[in-house]
Amino acid sequence: MSRGAPEVAAAAQSTALSKARLRLWLRLLKVSRAVEGRLRERLRDGHATTLPRFDVLAALFRAPEGLTMGGISAALRVSNGNVTGIVDRLEQEGQVSRIAMAGDRRATLVRLTPAGRDQFAALAAEHEGWVDDLLGGVDAEAAAGLIATLEAIAARIEKGGRR
Amino acid sequence: MSRGAPEVAAAAQSTALSKARLRLWLRLLKVSRAVEGRLRERLRDGHATTLPRFDVLAALFRAPEGLTMGGISAALRVSNGNVTGIVDRLEQEGQVSRIAMAGDRRATLVRLTPAGRDQFAALAAEHEGWVDDLLGGVDAEAAAGLIATLEAIAARIEKGGRR
DNA sequence: AGCAGATACTTCAAGCATAAAATTTACAGG
DNA sequence: CCTGTAAATTTTATGCTTGAAGTATCTGCT
Numbered sequence: 141m142s143r144g145a146p147e148v149a150a151a152a153q154s155t156a157l158s159k160a161r162l163r164l165w166l167r168l169l170k171v172s173r174a175v176e177g178r179l180r181e182r183l184r185d186g187h188a189t190t191l192p193r194f195d196v197l198a199a200l201f202r203a204p205e206g207l208t209m210g211g212i213s214a215a216l217r218v219s220n221g222n223v224t225g226i227v228d229r230l231e232q233e234g235q236v237s238r239i240a241m242a243g244d245r246r247a248t249l250v251r252l253t254p255a256g257r258d259q260f261a262a263l264a265a266e267h268e269g270w271v272d273d274l275l276g277g278v279d280a281e282a283a284a285g286l287i288a289t290l291e292a293i294a295a296r297i298e299k300g301g302r303r
Numbered sequence: 304m305s306r307g308a309p310e311v312a313a314a315a316q317s318t319a320l321s322k323a324r325l326r327l328w329l330r331l332l333k334v335s336r337a338v339e340g341r342l343r344e345r346l347r348d349g350h351a352t353t354l355p356r357f358d359v360l361a362a363l364f365r366a367p368e369g370l371t372m373g374g375i376s377a378a379l380r381v382s383n384g385n386v387t388g389i390v391d392r393l394e395q396e397g398q399v400s401r402i403a404m405a406g407d408r409r410a411t412l413v414r415l416t417p418a419g420r421d422q423f424a425a426l427a428a429e430h431e432g433w434v435d436d437l438l439g440g441v442d443a444e445a446a447a448g449l450i451a452t453l454e455a456i457a458a459r460i461e462k463g464g465r466r
Numbered sequence: 467a468g469c470a471g472a473t474a475c476t477t478c479a480a481g482c483a484t485a486a487a488a489t490t491t492a493c494a495g496g
Numbered sequence: 497c498c499t500g501t502a503a504a505t506t507t508t509a510t511g512c513t514t515g516a517a518g519t520a521t522c523t524g525c526t
Contacts, residue, residue: 158435172335272321
C-alpha cells in the first residue's frame with residue numbers, strides 16, 4: 141500500500157482488459173439468455189410448464205424426503221414469496237403436496253407426489269437431451285475448461301460480500 | 304443417410320459428454336445469474352434504476368438518431384409489449400422522448416433526452432467498472448478463449464431454427 | 467410463567483416478461 | 497375509391513421476481 145495506492149481507481153478506469161471483460165460478460169449473457177429461451181420454449185410448447193416450475197421440481201427430486209419452503213428458497217436462491225406462488229401452482233396441478241411438519245407448525249414440507257415424480261423423471265431426461273443439443277458444439281475438453289473458469293468466477297463473486 | 308442413421312437417437316441418450324454439457328450449462332446459468340444479480344443490485348441501490356431500463360438506454364445511446372419501438376424490441380430481443388412498458392417509465396422519468404415519425408404515423412421514434420444521455424454516459428462508465436470488478440479473476444487470454452467458445456455456441460444456437 | 471426476539475411463511479405492490487388480441491395506419495390491386 | 501392485407505404499436509391476461517410488511521409460531525431468558 142505504499143506510494144499512495146489508489147484502492148478505488150483501479151476498478152474505475154477503462155482499460156483494454158476491462159473492455160475485454162465487459163465484452164465477455166455481454167457474450168456470457170447472450171448465450172445464457174439464448175439457451176434459457178430455447179429451454180423455456182420447449183417446456184412451454186411441449187409440456188405446458190415453465191423453467192421456474194422445473195427448477196422447483198428438480199430441487200424436490202433430489203430430496204425425496206421433501207424440502208421446506210425456506211429450503212427451496214435457499215436451494216434456488218430466490219425469494220420466499222416467489223416460492224409460495226410457484227408451489228401454489230404446482231400443488232394445484234397435483235405435482236407437489238404441502239405436508240404439515242411434525243414439530244414445527246410454522247414450517248411446511250413440500251414433496252413430489254408420485255405423479256409429479258414420474259412426470260419430472262421423464263422431463264429431466266428430455267431436458268438433458270435439449271441441453272446436449274444446444275451445446276452440441278462443445279467437446280469434453282472445452283466443457284471442462286469452461287467449467288473450471290466459470291467456477292473460479294463464481295467463487296470470486298460469492299466471496300465478495302453477500303446480499 | 305445410409306445404413307439407417309438414427310437422426311433422433313443421438314440427442315436422446317445420456318452419455319458422459321451429455322452430462323458434462325448439462326453441468327456446463329448449470330455453471331453458465333449460475334454465473335450469469337450471479338453477475339446479473341450483482342449488477343441489478345448496484346443499479347437499484349445506487350441509481351434507482353433497473354437492468355431492463357439500462358439495456359434500453361444502452362441501445363438508444365448507440366443510435367443517436369433514435370430507434371423505433373420495434374427497433375428496440377429487435378435490438379434487445381424482447382417482445383413489443385415489453386418495450387412499451389419500459390419506454391413508458393423512461394419517458395415519465397424524462398430520460399427518453401417519443402417522437403412522431405415523419406412519413407409513417409404508425410411508428411414512433413424514441414430518443415434519449417439530453418439529460419438521459421448525460422446520465423447514461425456516466426452510468427455506463429460505472430457499469431464497466433462493476434463488470435471489471437466482478438470478472439476480476441479473468442485475464443486477457445482467458446477472456447479471449449471464453450469469448451471464442453461462447454460465440455461458437457451462440458452461432459450454433461442461432462442457426463438452429465428461429466422462433 | 468411470561469415475554470422479547472427470531473423464524474417460517476404468506477401477502478402485497480411494483481416491475482418485467484411473454485403471447486395473443488385489438489387498434490391504427492399504410493399500401494397494393496381492382 | 498375501396499377493399500383486403502400487412503405493419504407498428506398498444507392492450508390484456510398470466511406468470512415470475514423482488515423487497516417489504518404482516519401473521520403465526522417457536523425459543524431463550526428472566
